[in-house]
Amino acid sequence: EVQLVQSGAEVKKPGESLKISCKGSGFTFTNYWIGWVRQMPGKGLEWMGIIYPGDSDTRYSPSFQGQVTISADRSIRTAYLQWNNLKASDTAMYFCARLVGPNEELGMDVWGQGTTVTVSS
Amino acid sequence: QSALTQPASVSGSPGQSITISCTGTSSDVGGYKHVSWYQQHPGKAPKLMIYDVSNRPSGVSNRFSGSKSGNTASLTISGLQAEDEADYYCCSYTSSSTQVFGIGTKVTVL
Numbered sequence: 001e002v003q004l005v006q007s008g009a010e011v012k013k014p015g016e017s018l019k020i021s022c023k024g025s026g027f028t029f030t031n032y033w034i035g036w037v038r039q040m041p042g043k044g045l046e047w048m049g050i051i052y053p054g055d056s057d058t059r060y061s062p063s064f065q066g067q068v069t070i071s072a073d074r075s076i077r078t079a080y081l082q083w084n085n086l087k088a089s090d091t092a093m094y095f096c097a098r099l100v101g102p103n104e105e106l107g108m109d110v111w112g113q114g115t116t117v118t119v120s121s
Numbered sequence: 122q123s124a125l126t127q128p129a130s131v132s133g134s135p136g137q138s139i140t141i142s143c144t145g146t147s148s149d150v151g152g153y154k155h156v157s158w159y160q161q162h163p164g165k166a167p168k169l170m171i172y173d174v175s176n177r178p179s180g181v182s183n184r185f186s187g188s189k190s191g192n193t194a195s196l197t198i199s200g201l202q203a204e205d206e207a208d209y210y211c212c213s214y215t216s217s218s219t220q221v222f223g224i225g226t227k228v229t230v231l
């Protein structure tokens with residue numbers, strides 16, 4: 001079965017660091033772009049960025065460039081989303097998703113279950 | 122880049138057809154054939170319904186169809202069913218080599 005499994009919910013304080021994960025199975029991880037999508041409480045979807053685990057090529061939305069880091073470890077079929085200085089405004093659900101094929105323009109057909117990140121003092 | 126424009130809500134009766142619009146610019150929707158549509162039920166992950174303007178992934182009902190004209194893409198749901206009640210988001214590739222979502226549309230089945 002093709003699936004993405006994300007790490008569990010996190011509760012952090014402002015200023016802390018965090019790295020959440022997304023593990024792929026059932027497909028050739030290095031042949032597909034993996035993306036991250038934010039959904040703040042009660043709000044819409046926001047495209048954050050994508051990574052191609054085959055060569056770690058990365059694209060960031062201008063809104064998230066410099067705010068987060070997307071990485072991947074192809075040896076363990078896992079993509080990551082990382083913050084170095086969390087803010088309360090980072091409180092959201094974060095989804096990872098696989099793009100339909102090897103091209104960065106495509107939609108996302110396989111989604112993780114989501115990771116809730118809560119940042120509060 | 123700004124979020125794509127969608128109507129906040131669309132409603133219809135069972136069996137009817139509804140259309141959701143998604144308006145962008147020549148730098149996104151109008152410039153590329155790479156528009157996708159997602160359905161999201163409350164508390165669930167989004168589900169891909171349409172990609173590349175009009176392609177349906179395997180397993181998606183043929184009641185869902187997509188099209189594009191100029192800077193506006195559209196998702197049509199035919200034979201509306203209660204299970205179609207959800208939020209719908211469009212998403213387009215952009216000239217910045219990124220993608221951008223629409224603001225989302227709540228579909229209500231009356």
